[in-house]
Amino acid sequence: MAFEEKLLKFIKISIIPVILIVAGIGWGAHQVIYKQKSQPIAFSHQLHAGTRQISCVFCHSGVKHGTNAGVPSVQDCMQCHQVITPDTQGVQMKEEIQKLTKDYWEKGRQIDWFKIYNMPEHVRFSHKAHVNKGIDCKTCHGDVSKMSTITQARNFVMGECVACHRQNNAPTDCTTCHK
């Protein structure tokens, strides 16, 4: 068999497995990047925002006043969980509350969360500007009260942002978001 024939045969045999492998790697990366795979504590928005109906702003207090929504401090969590402990009757997710108390609060450690929503460095996004214009959290983040683990609700490509700005008569000048 001539070399070219062998090469062509090899390519034909291997092309589909290669595509599948690469797709698998891509999917896996997507899972890692966009899904809550390894959070230090398996915090459930469904339980807190859904079942307990805690407002978004109660924890993410930075949204109305600043660029970043932020996450609550460990002390903020302990405001409730010094009362709602693993020994509380009917409490769910006891192991996670135990982790919060024993591994973080009592040891004086901060919690390093896995960030789901990552904006590229060349984009400047201000929560304050959007929230104070009446944009609801669900618009971008989806209904987190139905998510036990957070996933990215929308694909934040530039076209999405620009389309929404156009619909709502917000500035579409480049320097609005690219400083």
Next chain:
Amino acid sequence: MELTRREFLKLSCMTAATLALGGCGLPVQQALVSQLDMPEYRLPGESRWFATTCGECSSGCGLSVRVADGRAKKLEGLTLHPVNHGKVCARGHSSLQALYNPDRIQGPMKQEGEQLSVVSGWDEAIKILSGQMEAGMKKPGSILLITESLHGSLGALIVSLAQRIGAKIWVLDFPGTYVERSVMKEITGKQVLPYFQLKDADYVVNFGSDFLGTGNSVVHDNWEYGEFRQGRGRKRGILVSFSPRMNMTVANSDRWVPVSPGWEGLVALGIGNLLMESGRKPKGGKVWPQWARSVTLDYISKGSGVPVDLIKRLAQKLILADYPFAVGGFENYACSNGLFSLWVIQMLNNLLTGSASYYEPDYLVSLPSASMDLKKVSQSIFLSTKDAVKELESGKFKTSWIINANPVYVLPKKLNVEALLRKVPARVVFAPYLNETTPLAEWVLATQSWLEEWGDSSLSGPYGQRDSNNGDIKNRVETIYGLRQPVVEARSGSMSVGDILLAAITKGSETLKKGFNWDSMQSLLKSRFSKEDWDVALSRAGVWNDYTADWELYGGVLPKFPPPTVSPKGKIPSGISPWEHIKGVKLTDIQEPHFNGNGFVLIPFLSHALHDGRVANRPWMQELPDPMTSVSWNSWIEMHTSVAEKLGIERGDVVKVTSPLGTIEVPSFPSPGIHPDAVAIPVGTGHFNYGQYANRGVNPLSFITPAWLGNTGELAWISTRVRLEKTLNKVTLITLDTRVNNLHREALPH
């Protein structure tokens, strides 16, 4: 089947496109951190700035610290602060590394066997301290307190407590300010520090000072120097330096005159004699001493190495100058005749300008309690180094507290201080890191960085203010009360010195507690102010008179230190000096310098970067190149190039340096910038128990021969001669310059 080129290209592109699928659109992964505790006013990812007063030294610079997400990020100067005018020194900038140093002690440590172990909580330590205070009250004179320089409310607290419990206080600072204060007591009647009023001068003679690099108030002196050189409304200032070594100030001078070590004062004497011969009458109240007039220029020239001609020319320049000024410094007053030298220099100022400018950065701020009158504190509680060592040898102390001091590192081994301290039954060290002194402690109490604690300072001096309308600088004595606030949450396990002492006092008997009406430094400081005044004082890092105050400078005589006064924004607390026990100097004859041993005079100079060694555990300071040699991360010994040539020594050759008390080995740095009779090694290196960054280099202070400065009871640091011997070893010194020796002009390749 044939694979055509087109088919091959199609297949390749499909494969490439497939491979590229996985890589598109992945954003940069960022962190999302829940702080342990974050106050309501802090917004995530956004910065807040806090005004505070620097605690690195007693200069009292006003700073603004940027804090984001509970982390201090950057320090800058407060623009309108009369001390630093918006500037910060390198040491100030590096205090972030003191705050976040990985070698910080995690909590109070207790000696268990041979080891020090962190204990949980402060209760036991506070109880022990309280017990020691009670024991001290029953047996006055049994507690020795070794501390860095005292100032502000903390200084007042320590002094008042020492008075209550009968403790003795040994203020241990390298190089210390005793000599300057002793001389100024004689000249002005007060134990203050000389103020370098450079901004008004047009001709300055510097005798051995490095006020641009390592002076008492470096940032302010640099600002004054800038004004001096810019010469607003008058001619640009000229600076001439007499010194055995080229330091940063000397390098910035218009002329460096190398002088034999310790002879600067005698050169000043010669200049003074010439001024008197010219018919100049002293502008101030002091009389030029008769015994000085018999000293001949030939004698001075022979001893100092300065040509007679040059001394005469300089005297002439001073006569013609409008505002000449003389400055003395470490390389002059640290010799055995330092008192004499500095006294002559101040007498020269008396002759030239009639005034001895002075300032005081170390006021103790009176405690806001009717029963705590600092003026009633007996000055006999203060010990000089000589007296402290003597009393340690007598075995009278039962307890020693060492507060932010490192006597084992900074004192010559010959004094045997480590062994003497070990004999004291109870030993407590207050420190944020383990150091050379902590191994002898029974308790090491983890203290805080100044960025985490409440504190204050009180300074007074002719700092001057620039009129924002016309840019003029008006001389005026400023009393500045600097307030320090925590800019970040304190590291868990640490407490400030003031809070530790107050907590221990609170646990004690009514007799101990009487008058100490506060449970924390914050409450102590706050109790001086109304709520409105407190908020304003915090926002500007303290209180001082605004430019519109109606004081004036009367002719050449400075007004008395102002009494407490009401500024537009609140009351400035009054202060007293902790130095009133220092006696003035009485001189009846000239004094030549004296050095022990044979060989070259060893100058252990204050390192521009590492100071006295306390900041050696900060990488930023270790990597800061020395201004003269550009060496970093190491020790070196400077010697004149002619000496090096004679001994066959090149840069980097390890040299054995032998004093009457020991030997060290250190890499050499031949330089034309040092007198041939002298060698110099920077202080601040040579730690052996100070964390992962500082344990490098050699400590020249360990093997100098202790000599006492007159009747001060303090050490003359430049008192030793050493011999040099080349070894077979060589190291590569890390420097910023090239490896080319510019003296031989091999700089450029062909």
